[in-house]
Amino acid sequence: MNSFARSIASTLALACALLAGCATTQSRVDPFEPWNRAMYQVHEAVDGAVIKPIAEGYVRSAPEPVRTSVSNFFGNIDDLFSGINHVLQGKKERAGDDFGRVLLNSTFGIAGLFDPASEMGITKDKTDFGITFGKWGAPQGPYIFVPLFGPTTVRDGTGWLVRIYASPIGYIDDVRLRNSLFGLNYLDTRAQLLSAESVLEAAALDKYRYLRNAYLRARRYQVYDGKPPAEDEEE
Amino acid sequence: MICRWMALLFAASLALTAQAQEAPDALVKRVAEDVLQTIRGDKDLQAGNQAKVKQLIESKLAPNFDFTRMTALAMGKNWRSATPEQQKMLTDEFRTLLVRTYSGALSNYRDNTMDYAPLRMNPGDTDVIVRTSVRRPGQAPVQIDYSMAKTPDGWKAYDVIVAGVSLVTNYRDEFNDEIKRSGVDGLIKKLTDKNKGPTPK
Numbered sequence: 231m232n233s234f235a236r237s238i239a240s241t242l243a244l245a246c247a248l249l250a251g252c253a254t255t256q257s258r259v260d261p262f263e264p265w266n267r268a269m270y271q272v273h274e275a276v277d278g279a280v281i282k283p284i285a286e287g288y289v290r291s292a293p294e295p296v297r298t299s300v301s302n303f304f305g306n307i308d309d310l311f312s313g314i315n316h317v318l319q320g321k322k323e324r325a326g327d328d329f330g331r332v333l334l335n336s337t338f339g340i341a342g343l344f345d346p347a348s349e350m351g352i353t354k355d356k357t358d359f360g361i362t363f364g365k366w367g368a369p370q371g372p373y374i375f376v377p378l379f380g381p382t383t384v385r386d387g388t389g390w391l392v393r394i395y396a397s398p399i400g401y402i403d404d405v406r407l408r409n410s411l412f413g414l415n416y417l418d419t420r421a422q423l424l425s426a427e428s429v430l431e432a433a434a435l436d437k438y439r440y441l442r443n444a445y446l447r448a449r450r451y452q453v454y455d456g457k458p459p460a461e462d463e464e465e
Numbered sequence: 466m467i468c469r470w471m472a473l474l475f476a477a478s479l480a481l482t483a484q485a486q487e488a489p490d491a492l493v494k495r496v497a498e499d500v501l502q503t504i505r506g507d508k509d510l511q512a513g514n515q516a517k518v519k520q521l522i523e524s525k526l527a528p529n530f531d532f533t534r535m536t537a538l539a540m541g542k543n544w545r546s547a548t549p550e551q552q553k554m555l556t557d558e559f560r561t562l563l564v565r566t567y568s569g570a571l572s573n574y575r576d577n578t579m580d581y582a583p584l585r586m587n588p589g590d591t592d593v594i595v596r597t598s599v600r601r602p603g604q605a606p607v608q609i610d611y612s613m614a615k616t617p618d619g620w621k622a623y624d625v626i627v628a629g630v631s632l633v634t635n636y637r638d639e640f641n642d643e644i645k646r647s648g649v650d651g652l653i654k655k656l657t658d659k660n661k662g663p664t665p666k
Contacts, residue, residue, distance in 0.1 A: 294576075294602075301603030345603070354605040422604060425573040432566040435639045435655055443638050444630045451629025456608075458629070 259373050259446060266375040270438045273377035281378065285420040299343040300418050306335050306342025308356060311393060316355075318362045327352050357452065359389030364453035373442055381445040489613045489620040490584035492529065493595045497579050500525055504575050513572040522567050531614065531621035532560040538623065539636040547649050555649075558656035559636075565660065577601055591615040594626075 260266065289297070313328030331347040331354065338346045348354060363385050364370065371384025382390065394400070399415070402408040434440030450458050487495070500521065504510045509517050536556040537544045547555065582596035595611045612624035624633045643652040 298603040305603060305605075348600075356605045425570065429566060429570050432569045433562070435643060435659060439642065440635060440639060443635050447630045447635070448628050456629065461634070 259370075260442060261372050262374070266373065266442075267438055269375045269377050273375065273380075276377060281420055282424075285417060285424060288417055289421050289424065297418070297421065300414060301422065302335070302339070302345045303342045304415050304418055305345070305354065306332060306339070307398060309335070309354065310398075311359075311396070312355060312357050315357045315359060315362045319357065319365050324355060328355070358386075359392045360386030360449065361389075361452050363389060364449070370446070370449070373446065375438075375442075381441055383446070383449070386449065487619060488584070489586070489593050489611075489615075490581060490595045492620050493597065493611055493613075493622075494579075494581050496525060496529055497597070500571075501574065501577065501579070504571065511572055511575050513569075515568060518568045518571050519564065522564055522571065526567065527560075527564060529620075529622055530563075531616065531623045532556055532563075534614070534621075534623040535559065535563075535633055538633045539640050541637050541641065543640065543644050543649065551649050551653065554653050555656070558653060558660055561660045562656060580606070 292300075309328050309331045313325045313332065316322075316325035316328055331352050332342075334347040334350070334352070335342045335345055338344075360383070368385050370386070374382050374384065374387060376382060376387070379390075399408060399411045402411065430437055430441060503521060503525070507517070510521065533552075533556050536552070536559045539559065540547065540555065544552065578600045580598045580600065582598070584593065584595060586593050592612070592614050595613055596608065597610070598606045598608050600606045607628050608626075609628075610626040611622045612626070613620045613622050624631055626632070640652055643655050647654075
């Protein structure tokens with residue numbers, strides 16, 4: 231794994247450990263709200279000045295089939311990890327679909343650039359280590375907003391670390407190729423978020439709050455397989 | 466002449482009854498496919514021509530939503546403490562906000578295809594959830610559910626649940642916080658200011 235990803239990973243690990251340590255006395259979902267809001271400001275500034283324009287340029291200049299193939303390529307690696315996590319969650323049939331997708335798309339789909347599995351009706355179903363930990367009973371811990379990476383929690387952030395360490399791209403020896411792939415993966419993810427971001431911009435009275443609440447609800451929904459227990463209406 | 470009028474009236478009343486009796490899942494499918502077809506066939510809509518997008522939403526989507534109920538649900542317990550005038554202003558502003566939000570997003574939907582889950586509904590049910598899922602090339606499908614209630618004007622949606630996130634519930638947090646900070650009038654002002662701001666792209 232390259233040193234950049236590694237240093238991000240260890241910083242995240244440290245942050246998670248610190249936050250988890252402080253968190254034991256707090257009960258609310260976002261005990262570090264002032265800090266998180268500051269990080270959100272940092273994110274908006276840096277992302278808005280550098281990352282977002284690049285992502286928009288990518289969407290404007292790269293033809294759609296090319297972008298779809300880029301998404302498919304990284305999505306194929308995601309499917310592999312979804313499969314592993316579905317096994318860890320005890321969903322063997324779903325895991326079989328995920329591994330079947332990887333097999334089909336890696337071969338007939340030319341290293342994942344195309345998605346014949348979806349055409350054949352084997353749909354994609356994303357899951358990750360954060361959801362697995364949640365199903366195992368790990369509490370989500372405090373909410374954290376990480377600039378340039380987005381919303382997460384102690385539990386989900388730990389899942390990211392596992393994923394970053396395990397990513398096959400990290401094991402590529404050619405440094406330039408490896409970093410290009412990491413960069414392209416990031417760009418692809420960012421570009422996919424452009425339309426969701428414009429919805430957030432239009433819909434929210436307070437973007438930070440709206441994003442946090444939507445993120446936590448979506449994660450909760452996944453941990454409970456679409457049947458989350460009722461929330462308390464009042465805080 | 467009279468015969469012709471009678472026939473017309475008869476046809477019109479038939480059409481009306483057909484509409485009133487349209488099942489909620491059939492309604493969602495008809496409207497969604499209609500809107501997707503319209504977008505696919507119109508370069509202006511794909512380019513995000515705001516006037517045209519807004520017209521499409523007002524003519525095809527908005528009539529199928531119960532905005533008063535959505536606003537009341539998003540207000541939660543605060544709804545009853547609001548005066549009828551405040552309730553009306555809130556409903557108008559919230560409706561405007563939602564239409565504007567949709568206007569910004571709609572042109573992105575050209576490449577989407579929708580799947581419709583079979584509806585589980587007993588005869589006599591007046592409140593159902595219509596489940597759909599949206600497929601986009603290169604991405605995992607997103608589940609979008611519509612909570613719908615039977616009204617005298619046919620079925621109307623009162624909540625949209627995207628990937629498990631209820632629109633109404635998410636706004637309840639927003640509204641609650643604003644009301645705690647600056648009261649119902651503060652929330653109305655916040656909504657009005659937001660709606661007066663630049664049109665989102």
